[in-house]
Amino acid sequence: MTFEMPDFSLAxxxxxxxxxxxxxxxxxxxxxxxxxxxxxxxxxxxxxTTVWLSIETQWGLTATTFSGTYVADKFACLLKVAxxxxxxxxFAYSRDYLRKRELLRGDFFLLGLLGVLGMxxxxxxxxxxxxxxxxxLVELCLFAMVAYDRENxxxxxxxxxxxxxxxxxxxxxxxxxxxxxxxxxSLDLAQIAAIAASGESGLLLAFGLTFxxxxxxxxxxxxxxxxxxPDVYQGALTPVTVYVGTAPKIAAVALFVRLLVDxxxxxxxxxxxxxxxxxxxxxxxxxxxxxxxxxIKRMLGYSTIAHVGFLFLGFIAGTEExxxxxxxxxxxxxxxxxxxxxxxxxxxxRGFEADLIEDMKGLNDRHSGFAVVMLILMxxxxxxxxxxxxxAKWLVLKSVxxxxxxxxxxxxxxxxxxxxxxxxxxxxxxxxxxxxxxxxLEAPAGLRVVLAANGLAVLALxxxxxxxxxxxxxxxxx
Amino acid sequence: MLSLLIWLPxxxxxxxxxxxxxxxxxxxxxxxxxxxxVVFLLSSVLYFGFEIGTSAMQFVExxxxxxxxxxxxxLGVDGISTPLILLTTFATVLVxxxxxxxxxxxQTQYLAAFLIMEGLMVGVFSALDAILxxxxxxxxxxxxxxxxxxxxxxxxxxxxxxxxxxxxxxSVLMLVALIYLRYxxxxxxxxxxxxxxxxxxxxxxxxxxxxxxxxxKVPMWPVHTWLPDAHVEAPTGGxxxxxxxxxxxxxxxxxxFSLPITPAASMELAxxxxxxSLIAVVYIGLVAIVQEDMKKLIAYSSVAHMxxxxxxxxxIFDIFAHTxxxxxxxxSAVMALEGGVVQMISHGFxxxxxxxxxxxxxxxxxSRLIKDYGxxxxxxxxxxxxxxxxxxxxxxxxxxxxFVGEFMxxxxxxxxxxxYAALAALTLILGAAYTLWLIKRVVYGEVAxxxxxxxxxxxxxxFIVLGVLAGAVLLLGIWPxxxxxxxxxxxxxxxxxxxxxx
Numbered sequence: 001m002t003f004e005m006p007d008f009s010l011a012x013x014x015x016x017x018x019x020x021x022x023x024x025x026x027x028x029x030x031x032x033x034x035x036x037x038x039x040x041x042x043x044x045x046x047x048x049t050t051v052w053l054s055i056e057t058q059w060g061l062t063a064t065t066f067s068g069t070y071v072a073d074k075f076a077c078l079l080k081v082a083x084x085x086x087x088x089x090x091f092a093y094s095r096d097y098l099r100k101r102e103l104l105r106g107d108f109f110l111l112g113l114l115g116v117l118g119m120x121x122x123x124x125x126x127x128x129x130x131x132x133x134x135x136x137l138v139e140l141c142l143f144a145m146v147a148y149d150r151e152n153x154x155x156x157x158x159x160x161x162x163x164x165x166x167x168x169x170x171x172x173x174x175x176x177x178x179x180x181x182x183x184x185x186s187l188d189l190a191q192i193a194a195i196a197a198s199g200e201s202g203l204l205l206a207f208g209l210t211f212x213x214x215x216x217x218x219x220x221x222x223x224x225x226x227x228x229x230p231d232v233y234q235g236a237l238t239p240v241t242v243y244v245g246t247a248p249k250i251a252a253v254a255l256f257v258r259l260l261v262d263x264x265x266x267x268x269x270x271x272x273x274x275x276x277x278x279x280x281x282x283x284x285x286x287x288x289x290x291x292x293x294x295x296i297k298r299m300l301g302y303s304t305i306a307h308v309g310f311l312f313l314g315f316i317a318g319t320e321e322x323x324x325x326x327x328x329x330x331x332x333x334x335x336x337x338x339x340x341x342x343x344x345x346x347x348x349x350r351g352f353e354a355d356l357i358e359d360m361k362g363l364n365d366r367h368s369g370f371a372v373v374m375l376i377l378m379x380x381x382x383x384x385x386x387x388x389x390x391x392a393k394w395l396v397l398k399s400v401x402x403x404x405x406x407x408x409x410x411x412x413x414x415x416x417x418x419x420x421x422x423x424x425x426x427x428x429x430x431x432x433x434x435x436x437x438x439x440x441l442e443a444p445a446g447l448r449v450v451l452a453a454n455g456l457a458v459l460a461l462x463x464x465x466x467x468x469x470x471x472x473x474x475x476x477x478x
Numbered sequence: 479m480l481s482l483l484i485w486l487p488x489x490x491x492x493x494x495x496x497x498x499x500x501x502x503x504x505x506x507x508x509x510x511x512x513x514x515x516v517v518f519l520l521s522s523v524l525y526f527g528f529e530i531g532t533s534a535m536q537f538v539e540x541x542x543x544x545x546x547x548x549x550x551x552x553l554g555v556d557g558i559s560t561p562l563i564l565l566t567t568f569a570t571v572l573v574x575x576x577x578x579x580x581x582x583x584x585q586t587q588y589l590a591a592f593l594i595m596e597g598l599m600v601g602v603f604s605a606l607d608a609i610l611x612x613x614x615x616x617x618x619x620x621x622x623x624x625x626x627x628x629x630x631x632x633x634x635x636x637x638x639x640x641x642x643x644x645x646x647x648x649s650v651l652m653l654v655a656l657i658y659l660r661y662x663x664x665x666x667x668x669x670x671x672x673x674x675x676x677x678x679x680x681x682x683x684x685x686x687x688x689x690x691x692x693x694x695k696v697p698m699w700p701v702h703t704w705l706p707d708a709h710v711e712a713p714t715g716g717x718x719x720x721x722x723x724x725x726x727x728x729x730x731x732x733x734x735f736s737l738p739i740t741p742a743a744s745m746e747l748a749x750x751x752x753x754x755s756l757i758a759v760v761y762i763g764l765v766a767i768v769q770e771d772m773k774k775l776i777a778y779s780s781v782a783h784m785x786x787x788x789x790x791x792x793x794i795f796d797i798f799a800h801t802x803x804x805x806x807x808x809x810s811a812v813m814a815l816e817g818g819v820v821q822m823i824s825h826g827f828x829x830x831x832x833x834x835x836x837x838x839x840x841x842x843x844x845s846r847l848i849k850d851y852g853x854x855x856x857x858x859x860x861x862x863x864x865x866x867x868x869x870x871x872x873x874x875x876x877x878x879x880x881f882v883g884e885f886m887x888x889x890x891x892x893x894x895x896x897x898y899a900a901l902a903a904l905t906l907i908l909g910a911a912y913t914l915w916l917i918k919r920v921v922y923g924e925v926a927x928x929x930x931x932x933x934x935x936x937x938x939x940x941f942i943v944l945g946v947l948a949g950a951v952l953l954l955g956i957w958p959x960x961x962x963x964x965x966x967x968x969x970x971x972x973x974x975x976x977x978x979x980x
Binding site: 364368375379382384390394398401402409413416417420427432469470 | 543544545546547584587609612613614615616617619620623624627628634635638639642643646647650651653654657658660661
């Protein structure tokens with residue numbers, strides 16, 4: 001047994017985030033009482049530098065290290081960039097909200113940063129062990145964040161529910177992994193892929209595959225493993241909801257691609273049918289249940305389920321183009337969801353969560369600029385051209401039509417029309433329902449700038465989507 | 479050139495919004511009007527610079543837009559789209575003037591919405607890339623959705639959501655069809671789609687997907703039900719744009735997509751389209767008679783008139799079947815298409831004018847119900863003269879623009895099937911019935927009540943708007959040749975494509 005020195009330089013982004021997390025922990029201990037401003041800025045600084053580091057050290061490479069358990073490639077790099085950028089946005093939205101409620105402590109950002117670390121590990125995982133390690137790190141942080149406001153009973157309940165269900169699904173995933181390990185005699189994804197392609201021990205692999213798919217679907221929140229989404233979205237503090245709803249979805253794409261494409265891609269025919277059921281179910285349940293919600297966080301929760309259904313279309317196609325479409329979908333969805341929750345945060349005050357759809361009433365009278373931002377975001381979620389949501393839908397539809405599954409595309413667009421209704425209802429509140437008593441909105445400049453930038457990004461990517469599409473394509477071309 | 483026509487109004491709209499934030503109204507209004515007029519003048523350059531006698535695309539612009547998927551920013555116009563672009567820029571100017579004093583609530587947003595929509599509509603008419611077309615086609619819904627929803631009547635929210643969902647439903651299926659066509663032809667160019675060899679069953683599915691999209695927009699019976707609601711609730715300007723241009727976009731879609739891309743399916747299903755058109759013409763005509771709301775009446779009359787357009791487009795197959803492709807048959811078929819397009823333009827003027835007339839009354843008396851009026855001519859003689867003129871054009875009186883299109887379509891369908899022509903001609907009577915009855919009850923007679931007695935005649939602004947429209951209606955009625963000249967080669971080319979393929 002020889003000991004090989006791992007190439008640490010490849011994993012520089014993760015190492016950097018981890019060290020900074022430790023620094024923040026210590027700094028925050030000593031700098032308490034000043035609203036943790038230092039911790040916040042340090043975390044944001046870390047996220048931005050990680051974007052740079054990831055591109056610098058990993059773009060254009062395909063190399064493994066740590067005895068083949070860690071891979072640095074374009075896919076991982078793009079995911080890390082997206083995760084960091086989105087989390088940066090989310091934290092920028094969160095700060096003011098937490099401060100108003102006297103919940104602003106460094107722990108929040110620290111937990112978030114560790115969650116980011118977990119997601120980055122998932123993105124770079126090249127063995128079942130690394131996948132699981134990253135996943136558990138994310139989930140532990142998420143549990144704690146959902147329960148962040150201890151006084152809040154709804155939040156605690158949501159956290160408990162989330163914990164139990166997530167533990168169950170992790171168990172499933174692990175069980176599936178153990179079977180795959182049994183079949184392949186290896187944890188290494190490349191070896192598993194080789195075994196899967198050779199067609200040996202097909203039955204065992206198929207069993208493992210099913211359990212893994214269940215676990216992955218749970219992390220996405222796809223039907224029928226979606227039960228936790230509405231409760232967690234509604235119960236958690238709004239900043240936590242945004243956090244849960246954006247970056248982890250991208251990490252879930254990583255989970256899917258690493259396990260089911262890099263690892264078990266040869267069994268595409270077998271998981272395609274399961275994924276189809278999941279996708280159609282998600283589209284149906286997500287869109288239909290969202291129609292009747294009155295709470296905007298819960299509505300966006302169901303809408304997430306519907307979007308996951310769309311995202312799965314890309315996986316179902318099973319082509320490189322399809323996977324890149326799914327990745328594009330996840331990234332842009334994160335951007336849109338972050339903005340939508342950002343508006344909810346903007347409207348809320350202490351003692352008033354603004355989490356009912358009705359609370360959007362008269363936004364146009366109160367501030368026409370934010371009304372436009374909300375308008376763009378809602379139409380983008382609907383998938384209207386001119387916004388990035390259109391390209392997201394278009395790419396996944398195209399990928400299923402290219403593999404001759406036109407019926408699936410038709411089903412998807414019909415549900416998209418149904419989905420349009422509840423987004424329009426928000427626009428209706430913003431624009432059509434006038435409210436004279438609404439006082440002008442006040443928000444710190446930082447929040448306003450970030451929100452405006454978010455809205456503009458959705459619009460700009462909707463008009464010039466090429467660079468991001470290309471990046472997703474290149475990332476999956478390997 | 480075309481880019482300028484698309485982006486100048488959109489930019490203008492953004493500027494109007496920005497100006498409105500600072501000053502109150504006046505600057506923004508003049509800015510909006512200025513933009514509208516400049517765009518209209520630019521579009522007339524398009525008309526005069528248009529080379530007559532060729533069916534090729536002109537003023538072409540082609541730049542790679544999303545190279546990852548071969549999507550081009552590809553614009554160009556032919557004889558079909560040029561008149562429609564002119565109509566768009568013309569109507570927008572009128573709408574801006576019409577909303578000058580009437581709109582009080584958030585006027586700058588109102589004007590900006592119309593300018594942005596103008597740019598998007600010009601985009602629809604000039605896009606030659608399927609995805610670009612779809613982008614404009616869908617994006618156009620957004621300002622209209624807001625216009626009806628914000629400045630509409632009491633039931634506006636129901637109407638606008640219905641409007642959006644109907645049209646959205648139609649267009650997503652079209653998107654699927656477009657992506658499928660790309661899969662077949664390896665290009666998103668609309669011209670590349672033309673003449674693609676597709677099996678009949680494929681063609682029929684694609685045709686149906688297009689049909690849903692375009693039939694909703696036109697609207698054809700039985701998917702017309704969003705239109706009366708949307709019209710009744712929309713502000714005057716919204717109704718004008720809706721009737722004058724949005725409906726034409728559906729008909730334009732038939733010419734640009736359905737007929738040339740799926741000719742065999744069009745032939746196969748022409749009976750269906752003709753049947754739907756005739757139902758629209760006759761049944762909706764009857765429905766129009768019993769309306770009590772003026773706007774609703776005009777909305778139903780729009781559905782009936784658009785029935786003529788679609789009849790003209792799809793009767794060509796019958797004409798060919800009947801005349802066995804002889805010279806005269808070809809002439810009649812072209813005439814049917816020409817008649818349809820002329821009817822589109824004419825209806826754009828006439829329906830816009832009628833909606834503006836109702837708007838004039840509504841601004842004064844705040845009612846759209848016929849029974850609240852009577853004897854308006856006694857108090858508003860100039861207005862009454864205009865109203866009667868436009869009503870006559872709606873009926874299709876010779877000398878007005880309404881006559882030309884309807885006459886051409888009826889004459890041509892006579893070559894196809896006598897009964898089509900007979901049923902279509904019936905609409906002249908029905909149209910006369912509901913329009914003249916409307917006029918009788920609203921304009922003539924004794925002064926009905928105090929409200930009517932208090933009416934004042936047109937002010938200068940309204941006079942200009944209606945006067946310009948009256949001029950257009952008469953000009954097109956007496957001398958339609960310049961219009962027909964522009965579009966004839968393109969329609970002939972279209973006809974060859976349609977007939978050659980099967």
